[in-house]
Amino acid sequence: MRQVFSILVNNHPGVLSHVSGLFARRGYNIESIAAGPTENTETTRIVIVAFGEEETLEQIARQLRKLYDVQEVNQLAYNRSVSRELVLATVAAGADVRTEVLQIANAFGANIVNISDSSITIEASGNDHKTRILIKALEKYGISDMARTGMIALPFDGMPEEWEPLA
Amino acid sequence: MEHSGSQIVIEELKANGIEIAFGIPGGAIMPFYDELQSSGFPHILTRHEQGAVHMADGYARVSGKVAAVITTSGPGATNTITGLCNALMDSVPMIVITGQVATPAIGTDAFQEADTYGCSLPVTKHNWLVKNPCELQGVVREAVRVATTGRPGPVVIDFPKDIQIATADYNPHKTTNIAPPAEHKFQISEPNSEAIDRLIEAIEQSEKPVIMAGAGILKAGASAELTEFARRTGIPVINTLLGLGSFPGTDPLFLGMPGMHGTAYANMALCDCDLLINLGGRFDDRVTGKVDRFAMNAVIAHVDIDAAELGKRVRTHIPILANVRDVLALLNAQVKIKERPGWADQIELWKEEHPLNYNWDDSIKPQFVIEQIQEISGGDGIYVSGVGQHQMWAAQFIRFNEPNSWVSSGGLGTMGFGLPAAIGAKVGRPDKVVWLIDGDGSFSMTLVELATAATYNIPVKVAILNNSYLGMVRQWQELFFEKRYSHVHYPENPDFAKIAEGYHVQGFDIKDMDKVRSTLEEASEIDGPVVMNFHVARNENVWPMVPSGAGNDEMQLGPEKTGQIT
Numbered sequence: 001m002r003q004v005f006s007i008l009v010n011n012h013p014g015v016l017s018h019v020s021g022l023f024a025r026r027g028y029n030i031e032s033i034a035a036g037p038t039e040n041t042e043t044t045r046i047v048i049v050a051f052g053e054e055e056t057l058e059q060i061a062r063q064l065r066k067l068y069d070v071q072e073v074n075q076l077a078y079n080r081s082v083s084r085e086l087v088l089a090t091v092a093a094g095a096d097v098r099t100e101v102l103q104i105a106n107a108f109g110a111n112i113v114n115i116s117d118s119s120i121t122i123e124a125s126g127n128d129h130k131t132r133i134l135i136k137a138l139e140k141y142g143i144s145d146m147a148r149t150g151m152i153a154l155p156f157d158g159m160p161e162e163w164e165p166l167a
Numbered sequence: 168m169e170h171s172g173s174q175i176v177i178e179e180l181k182a183n184g185i186e187i188a189f190g191i192p193g194g195a196i197m198p199f200y201d202e203l204q205s206s207g208f209p210h211i212l213t214r215h216e217q218g219a220v221h222m223a224d225g226y227a228r229v230s231g232k233v234a235a236v237i238t239t240s241g242p243g244a245t246n247t248i249t250g251l252c253n254a255l256m257d258s259v260p261m262i263v264i265t266g267q268v269a270t271p272a273i274g275t276d277a278f279q280e281a282d283t284y285g286c287s288l289p290v291t292k293h294n295w296l297v298k299n300p301c302e303l304q305g306v307v308r309e310a311v312r313v314a315t316t317g318r319p320g321p322v323v324i325d326f327p328k329d330i331q332i333a334t335a336d337y338n339p340h341k342t343t344n345i346a347p348p349a350e351h352k353f354q355i356s357e358p359n360s361e362a363i364d365r366l367i368e369a370i371e372q373s374e375k376p377v378i379m380a381g382a383g384i385l386k387a388g389a390s391a392e393l394t395e396f397a398r399r400t401g402i403p404v405i406n407t408l409l410g411l412g413s414f415p416g417t418d419p420l421f422l423g424m425p426g427m428h429g430t431a432y433a434n435m436a437l438c439d440c441d442l443l444i445n446l447g448g449r450f451d452d453r454v455t456g457k458v459d460r461f462a463m464n465a466v467i468a469h470v471d472i473d474a475a476e477l478g479k480r481v482r483t484h485i486p487i488l489a490n491v492r493d494v495l496a497l498l499n500a501q502v503k504i505k506e507r508p509g510w511a512d513q514i515e516l517w518k519e520e521h522p523l524n525y526n527w528d529d530s531i532k533p534q535f536v537i538e539q540i541q542e543i544s545g546g547d548g549i550y551v552s553g554v555g556q557h558q559m560w561a562a563q564f565i566r567f568n569e570p571n572s573w574v575s576s577g578g579l580g581t582m583g584f585g586l587p588a589a590i591g592a593k594v595g596r597p598d599k600v601v602w603l604i605d606g607d608g609s610f611s612m613t614l615v616e617l618a619t620a621a622t623y624n625i626p627v628k629v630a631i632l633n634n635s636y637l638g639m640v641r642q643w644q645e646l647f648f649e650k651r652y653s654h655v656h657y658p659e660n661p662d663f664a665k666i667a668e669g670y671h672v673q674g675f676d677i678k679d680m681d682k683v684r685s686t687l688e689e690a691s692e693i694d695g696p697v698v699m700n701f702h703v704a705r706n707e708n709v710w711p712m713v714p715s716g717a718g719n720d721e722m723q724l725g726p727e728k729t730g731q732i733t
Contacts, residue, residue, distance in 0.1 A: 014296070017288060025289050055478065062475035068293040068313060068352065 193239025220250025383447015553609025
């Protein structure tokens with residue numbers, strides 16, 4: 001299973017090495033990792049999407065909490081949090097398919113950031129579900145270059161505990 | 168008041184209870200060593216940085232205090248890696264201070280530059296690279312705190328040469344805070360009362376309970392509480408390799424060590440028990456054997472101070488995150504006495520049927536030497552080992568009377584640990600006779616520290632059980648690789664007694680059974696380090712044995728023993 005870890009860490013040099021090194025040396029699988037400042041200049045938020053058995057994911061959280069510079073580890077449930085990723089993709093789209101590609105981009109609310117004679121570069125953001133579908137739709141035309149930020153996520157604030165997460 | 172970075176570190180080491188350093192100077196740590204000399208800080212000059220780290224390790228294990236290790240940059244720092252990893256695996260605190268090239272030179276592949284921060288990151292509890300002298304006071308305080316709080320472990324402070332010289336305002340009474348508050352890192356949970364109730368209920372319901380006590384008992388200083396708990400409840404006690412000494416080895420309730428080379432009766436009790444109470448052990452794979460065959464019939468309770476150990480390898484029914492001493496105090500106050508005559512009889516029967524034993528012949532049996540050491544010292548010494556067959560025999564045959572009297576590399580299994588660890592142990596407990604039981608392979612790896620023992624007259628009693636083999640590997644090749652012996656033989660071992668003499672250490676070479684006892688007695692009387700090279704039976708194997716990957720119920724007892732019963 002997949003799990004989103006939202007990790008608040010002290011904004012120190014080396015802290016990313018401590019976190020990523022833990023995943024490497026204990027053999028945990030990372031799907032994506034994104035780090036950036038928070039509202040507090042002394043704190044950085046690292047969001048890691050990892051996959052593994054349930055026990056492994058729990059073990060990851062516990063090992064992370066032992067790291068000196070880690071303040072807080074949250075395992076975010078899919079429907080109790082918001083997650084977003086930014087995708088940049090350059091699609092091979094000559095004049096013959098340009099309209100189709102633009103339509104797809106439009107349907108996903110994506111921005112067009114560059115057009116050349118033979119390609120279109122698309123900027124799209126969304127949750128994991130949306131970006132996956134968009135990428136699949138574009139693959140048909142041929143994606144020549146792609147960059148993804150990796151997931152960032154925050155828990156929903158104020159969601160009553162009794163609201164069961166959706167399946 | 169302005170102080171140099173070096174002065175600040177030394178003052179803070181002293182203020183935080185560090186009484187001794189082990190180390191070797193070099194280019195990038197010279198300003199610090201200059202200050203060390205003028206400050207009069209006690210320091211033992213070793214011959215290799217690995218030796219320094221193992222000395223700090225042995226020192227900490229027997230004294231409960233923390234030592235510093237000081238090395239230069241580059242090779243000095245990388246030579247500490249094995250020792251750091253060893254200390255991390257066995258949860259031993261120490262403060263390692265490594266010189267580093269000056270900050271402007273960092274990252275330029277300068278002379279004797281190594282990425283000590285990166286190299287030490289996976290083998291420390293935490294590490295720091297200090298680039299501002301103003302941070303030093305906080306870093307040293309925090310380093311000591313991290314090393315000694317909760318589950319202990321080693322820390323590294325990488326200390327660039329220019330920061331050793333640079334000055335900063337220093338007020339020893341200042342409160343420092345180098346990180347945003349992380350107080351929760353240092354808070355130890357109170358035992359969850361619901362879990363304690365469940366454990367008490369499980370104990371009261373159990374007909375066949377067993378305690379397995381690990382090094383957490385020693386680190387928590389909970390031996391007295393453990394002993395009270397076991398004697399009050401009559402529950403037999405297994406000690407893990409690193410937990411040995413936490414329960415009296417002579418107590419009738421003592422079952423010895425579990426797992427791969429554990430006693431037959433400990434493994435039988437583990438397989439048959441209906442309640443296993445793991446107090447401060449971490450279910451190492453050498454203890455459990457094949458996990459899904461481990462204590463299959465038991466409710467498993469696990470007390471640990473490290474949340475990540477609960478449920479890490481073994482499915483646990485009653486996990487308790489707490490200091491084991493607090494848990495034992497609660498148990499002792501609440502648990503009811505219950506007689507379990509059937510279980511006690513069963514364990515007595517196993518003990519009678521499968522005692523620790525070995526076959527006698529004309530050769531010097533390694534187990535015999537250890538038994539003689541045990542007899543001469545009465546179990547009141549400090550016993551240190553290297554890694555291999557001799558380590559297992561020592562763990563099996565010595566009856567430890569006191570906590571913190573056994574120093575052995577458990578998790579990492581570091582050959583070469585013995586001699587430097589023994590030296591450190593003697594420095595930490597000068598009132599005790601320190602015996603090192605070592606193998607020829609292990610001893611060869613760090614024997615250079617004989618020079619340290621001689622220089623400072625640190626009277627460790629070294630007994631080499633010399634079989635001219637990497638004995639444990641030879642045993643595995645014999646048993647599991649159809650006697651295809653691949654590079655395990657040292658036919659041209661040096662004359663260790665002469666080597667000792669070359670280091671100005673008294674050496675003995677023992678080839679006859681008759682000389683074993685008298686040599687050990689003579690050695691124990693000598694005021695100085697001694698090396699005894701015992702030429703022991705070459706093909707002796709350690710029994711019982713649970714083959715790697717097998718369950719404890721698949722333990723092999725080895726050939727029938729015809730010798731004296733131990």
